[in-house]
Amino acid sequence: xxxxxxxxxxxxxxxxxxxxxxxxxxxxxxxxxxxxxxxxxxxxxxxxxxxxxxxxxxxxxxxxxxxxxxxxxxxxxxxxxxxxxxxxxxxxxxxxxxxxxxxxxxxxxxxxxxxxxxxxxxxxxxxxxxxxxxxxxxxxxxxxxxxxxxxxxxxxxxxxxxxxxxxxxxxxxxxxxxxxxxxxxxxxxxxxxxxxxxxxxxxxxxxxxxxxxxxxxxxxxxxxxxxxxxxxxxxxxxxxxxxxxxxxxxxxxxxxx
Amino acid sequence: xxxxxxxxxxxxxxxxxxxxxxxxxxxxxxxxxxxxxxxxxxxxxxxxxxxxxxxxxxxxxxxxxxxxxxxxxxxxxxxxxxxxxxxxxxxxxxxxxxxxxxxxxxxxxxxxxxxxxxxxxxxxxxxxxxxxxxxxxxxxxxxxxxxxxxxxxxxxxxxxxxxxxxxxxxxxxxxxxxxxxxxxxxxxxxxxxxxxxxxxxxxxxxxxxxxxxxxxxxxxxxxxxxxxxxxxxxxxxxxxxxxxxxxxxxxxxxxxxxxxxxxxxxxxxxxxxxxxxxxxxxxxxxxxxxxxxxxxxxx
Numbered sequence: 001x002x003x004x005x006x007x008x009x010x011x012x013x014x015x016x017x018x019x020x021x022x023x024x025x026x027x028x029x030x031x032x033x034x035x036x037x038x039x040x041x042x043x044x045x046x047x048x049x050x051x052x053x054x055x056x057x058x059x060x061x062x063x064x065x066x067x068x069x070x071x072x073x074x075x076x077x078x079x080x081x082x083x084x085x086x087x088x089x090x091x092x093x094x095x096x097x098x099x100x101x102x103x104x105x106x107x108x109x110x111x112x113x114x115x116x117x118x119x120x121x122x123x124x125x126x127x128x129x130x131x132x133x134x135x136x137x138x139x140x141x142x143x144x145x146x147x148x149x150x151x152x153x154x155x156x157x158x159x160x161x162x163x164x165x166x167x168x169x170x171x172x173x174x175x176x177x178x179x180x181x182x183x184x185x186x187x188x189x190x191x192x193x194x195x196x197x198x199x200x201x202x203x204x205x206x207x208x209x210x211x212x213x214x215x216x217x218x219x220x221x222x223x224x225x226x227x228x229x230x231x232x233x234x235x236x237x238x239x240x241x242x243x244x245x246x247x248x249x250x251x252x253x254x255x256x257x
Numbered sequence: 258x259x260x261x262x263x264x265x266x267x268x269x270x271x272x273x274x275x276x277x278x279x280x281x282x283x284x285x286x287x288x289x290x291x292x293x294x295x296x297x298x299x300x301x302x303x304x305x306x307x308x309x310x311x312x313x314x315x316x317x318x319x320x321x322x323x324x325x326x327x328x329x330x331x332x333x334x335x336x337x338x339x340x341x342x343x344x345x346x347x348x349x350x351x352x353x354x355x356x357x358x359x360x361x362x363x364x365x366x367x368x369x370x371x372x373x374x375x376x377x378x379x380x381x382x383x384x385x386x387x388x389x390x391x392x393x394x395x396x397x398x399x400x401x402x403x404x405x406x407x408x409x410x411x412x413x414x415x416x417x418x419x420x421x422x423x424x425x426x427x428x429x430x431x432x433x434x435x436x437x438x439x440x441x442x443x444x445x446x447x448x449x450x451x452x453x454x455x456x457x458x459x460x461x462x463x464x465x466x467x468x469x470x471x472x473x474x475x476x477x478x479x480x481x482x483x484x485x486x487x488x489x490x491x492x493x494x495x496x497x498x499x500x501x502x503x504x505x506x507x508x509x510x511x512x513x514x515x516x517x518x519x520x521x522x523x524x525x526x527x528x529x530x531x532x533x534x535x536x537x538x539x540x541x542x543x544x545x546x547x548x549x550x551x552x553x554x555x556x
Contacts, residue, residue: 053438054358067333067334067335068283068335070285071284071334071500072437073556075555076554081436083438084362085362085363089362093378121384127338127343127347128332130310130385131330132329132330135360136358168382177381177382178409
């Protein structure tokens with residue numbers, strides 16, 4: 001029955017992101033798809049999810065879509081208005097954030113993320129956002145979920161600048177650097193990845209419906225681990241799609257970002 | 258004691274080469290009128306710091322007022338990158354001491370607490386740390402936890418010469434309320450040697466005493482109180498006015514090139530004698546009324 005539903009890649013990614021969140025957890029979100037994923041989880045299987053924004057907002061219930069964290073539309077009906085030192089310090093640094101959503105310019109085979117620059121860091125480069133709270137989430141959250149478009153230039157063997165560390169160059173390196181947690185999932189518009197428990201290299205876990213394995217692999221610039229048994233990503237349910245389309249993002253503003 | 262002064266007087270108290278902590282976050286509570294006046298007075302070689310880059314820092318950097326930025330990265334959100342900051346970094350025209358949101362906050366917090374350093378888990382393993390390790394004198398180091406022996410990254414405190422904080426409400430002593438989320442502003446003010454408060458509303462100390470739990474910035478840390486409505490335009494002030502999406506779009510487009518940015522400055526900063534002429538130029542009371550926040554929504 002569910003296979004008859006039509007949905008966009010954005011909707012599938014949001015639903016897949018929502019499934020990463022468990023009831024009672026604390027999630028830190030920024031802009032766009034993770035917001036839809038978190039609100040969707042909270043309205044379905046995770047009513048006791050706590051949503052925090054780094055600048056000092058807890059459990060907002062926006063009715064208008066904001067242009068970013070700094071837009072007061074995103075702070076509406078929050079339970080708490082507070083500060084960085086409270087959110088990123090006393091919640092994240094203390095180890096209480098279960099899931100941090102991250103996005104970026106490029107991610108590599110070990111889940112390291114670059115949001116800082118494209119080009120040669122020591123020569124000619126184009127500058128982008130930098131860390132914000134991204135490095136802090138990647139360093140201190142129990143696990144992170146990376147959302148990124150499935151393109152050759154975005155999925156690279158080694159990022160040109162590590163803004164937010166994943167497993168660095170592989171097994172044991174993250175622990176040696178004094179970091180906890182690490183990336184749990186990478187969700188793209190073609191597939192879902194995890195990380196091999198031993199080598200920490202990215203491993204294909206599911207492919208979205210109507211996507212060929214070759215389409216997934218030929219649009220990456222490294223070879224992930226490919227298991228022999230590869231499921232299709234669980235599609236959205238009718239209720240999940242209704243919530244996204246009618247309640248969470250009726251004007252398609254998140255979906256358009 | 259009244260510390261009420263004009264914006265020009267408050268800005269004139271800052272000497273070139275000072276370290277100024279700025280209160281903006283992307284497009285919220287940015288010290289815009291302050292940035293205009295810094296540029297008009299020709300104060301330069303500044304170090305500016307904030308956790309997440311905001312448009313007042315972008316403007317001051319574009320105008321050449323800044324020698325060094327200490328910050329945790331940041332963009333305007335959906336409306337794009339801070340073009341002046343990105344250009345200055347790409348061309349190496351400013352010194353960039355770049356951290357993350359939390360490591361910036363911790364450096365202010367250490368400064369506010371009078372601690373010599375502060376340990377942190379963030380930054381480890383990243384290329385951000387690699388760059389910070391190249392600074393002399395050092396801004397990061399490592400030491401072992403004396404209780405467990407575990408090795409920790411430690412950060413140098415930030416002690417700005419002055420924090421410039423946009424607030425909703427203050428009295429003439431500088432006791433100030435920040436409504437809505439306050440990101441790093443409290444730590445900035447308390448880490449700094451002094452604070453300049455720029456307020457939308459100036460109220461009596463009696464009014465402050467009626468809700469002292471809302472006072473985030475203590476008057477005894479404040480050197481100047483500037484009462485200047487709409488002084489964060491085109492950014493937002495929670496509960497007072499919304500951000501001016503049209504003007505931010507205009508600024509964003511103009512700042513894409515040095516020429517466009519210079520034309521913007523010539524018109525809106527150098528082309529006006531003060532904040533009130535600027536407000537007239539961007540639409541006057543009619544526009545400010547359109548931006549007025551709904552008391553329920555806060556925007």
